Amino acid sequence: MTHEYTVPGELGDPDVRAAEVPEPGAVTIVVPTFNESANVRQLLHQITESVPSRLPCEVVFVDDSTDDTPEVIREAARDCPFPVTVLHRDEPVGGLGGAVVEGMKAAGSDWIVVMDGDCQHPPSLVPELVATGERANAGLVVASRYIKGGSRAGLAGSYRVAVSRAATWLTKSLFPRRLHGISDPMSGFFAIRRSAVTADVLQPLGYKILLELAVRSRPRRVTEVPFVFQDRFAGESKSSAQEGFRFLRHLAGLRTASPVARMVGFGLIGATGFVPNLLGLWALTVFGMHYVPAEIVANQFGVAWNFLLIEHLLFRDRRRHRRWWDRAGRFALLANADLVLRIPLIALFVHRFGMGVLSATALALVTTFVLRFVGTEALVYLPRRGRGGLDGGRTAGRAV
Numbered sequence: 001m002t003h004e005y006t007v008p009g010e011l012g013d014p015d016v017r018a019a020e021v022p023e024p025g026a027v028t029i030v031v032p033t034f035n036e037s038a039n040v041r042q043l044l045h046q047i048t049e050s051v052p053s054r055l056p057c058e059v060v061f062v063d064d065s066t067d068d069t070p071e072v073i074r075e076a077a078r079d080c081p082f083p084v085t086v087l088h089r090d091e092p093v094g095g096l097g098g099a100v101v102e103g104m105k106a107a108g109s110d111w112i113v114v115m116d117g118d119c120q121h122p123p124s125l126v127p128e129l130v131a132t133g134e135r136a137n138a139g140l141v142v143a144s145r146y147i148k149g150g151s152r153a154g155l156a157g158s159y160r161v162a163v164s165r166a167a168t169w170l171t172k173s174l175f176p177r178r179l180h181g182i183s184d185p186m187s188g189f190f191a192i193r194r195s196a197v198t199a200d201v202l203q204p205l206g207y208k209i210l211l212e213l214a215v216r217s218r219p220r221r222v223t224e225v226p227f228v229f230q231d232r233f234a235g236e237s238k239s240s241a242q243e244g245f246r247f248l249r250h251l252a253g254l255r256t257a258s259p260v261a262r263m264v265g266f267g268l269i270g271a272t273g274f275v276p277n278l279l280g281l282w283a284l285t286v287f288g289m290h291y292v293p294a295e296i297v298a299n300q301f302g303v304a305w306n307f308l309l310i311e312h313l314l315f316r317d318r319r320r321h322r323r324w325w326d327r328a329g330r331f332a333l334l335a336n337a338d339l340v341l342r343i344p345l346i347a348l349f350v351h352r353f354g355m356g357v358l359s360a361t362a363l364a365l366v367t368t369f370v371l372r373f374v375g376t377e378a379l380v381y382l383p384r385r386g387r388g389g390l391d392g393g394r395t396a397g398r399a400v
């Protein structure tokens with residue numbers, strides 16, 4: 001459930017003010033917050049100093065805090081000459097990224113700027129991000145630490161710097177085309193056109209919401225503006241080792257989003273199944289089992305291994321349609337059908353089409369592999385839903 005508060009700014013009724021904001025060239029600043037009560041007042045102060053005189057704005061906080069951040073925001077918002085909204089979530093679905101998508105859904109302006117709530121992202125850059133996007137006719141403007149004029153001065157410690165550099169390198173090499181022209185795909189500070197956000201295809205998972213948007217929403221044109229990553233005003237980073245694992249899962253999910261990439265992953269995982277299969281066969285025959293039943297039992301070791309890897313690496317987000325034993329049963333049936341089907345298929349290729357045994361076997365292997373992949377996609381893990389945008393506009397209660 002989401003609680004929503006709109007604080008009017010100095011001009012009266014909140015809903016009327018909120019409806020006035022979406023004029024061309026205005027901006028909605030989306031700020032995710034998790035226990036930032038010591039920072040939000042300063043952030044609103046900095047925004048007040050540098051944004052409204054250059055660009056009409058509203059601020060939407062999406063808050064998952066367990067402290068009094070929402071109250072502090074509401075209190076501080078009384079001094080702001082623009083509308084401030086706090087969406088407090090009882091369940092922090094998707095973490096930071098999930099919060100940002102919620103904020104984007106509530107945005108009323110043509111441009112959305114996402115920035116952190118701890119003053120590491122200078123608000124004075126907000127008008128420039130939007131102006132650059134307008135000038136370049138871009139859908140996405142990234143504030144980058146890695147182009148001339150930018151720096152990661154405020155990134156605490158050499159460990160964080162090394163991790164950040166490795167993550168950027170890994171991510172860029174996994175998505176060379178989609179991230180072309182983005183030097184800082186890990187940045188949490190960027191401007192995006194509302195029309196470029198396809199909210200329905202987004203599956204945010206943790207910190208890297210820019211990466212999620214660049215890969216799944218694929219904005220038409222991307223440009224960058226340098227920025228200096230500041231020191232945190234107060235408190236500590238909320239990032240953790242657990243967040244690191246979430247990032248790796250996020251990367252795996254993004255990289256296997258296309259059917260071709262999933263098929264390659266499926267094949268690679270399938271190939272690793274030889275190891276438990278052969279180990280099982282060896283163990284069973286050592287204990288005196290005849291090799292024919294041993295083959296059949298050992299094959300199940302390979303099947304179980306493949307099932308576990310596929311569940312966790314490939315279809316993690318597509319499991320909820322069936323119970324685990326239902327999925328395991330279907331998967332095992334398909335995997336064993338593959339074996340049973342292969343011999344008659346080879347016989348067919350050899351006798352009907354006059355193929356040589358080796359080429360017939362190779363073709364049968366490829367055919368049963370593709371059938372198994374397609375069968376697993378369609379019969380075990382149902383496909384995702386289609387594309388959609390932010391066209392529904394503001395969340396309930398905001399539209400007037």
Ligand code: GDD
Nearest residue numbers: 032033034062064095096099116117118186188237238239
């Ligand atoms: N709503 C919500 N929910 N907000 C969150 C959550 C969450 O689960 N986790 C963190 N936040 C908020 C924080 O309160 C802060 O306003 C912002 O997201 C960034 O979190 P930090 O914990 O300060 O992140 P960081 O400084 O370590 O990382 C920042 O810089 C990185 C670049 O090095 C972020 O901008 C990262 O996205 C960025 O990659």
Ligand code: MN
Nearest residue numbers: 116118120237
């Ligand atoms: Mn921070």
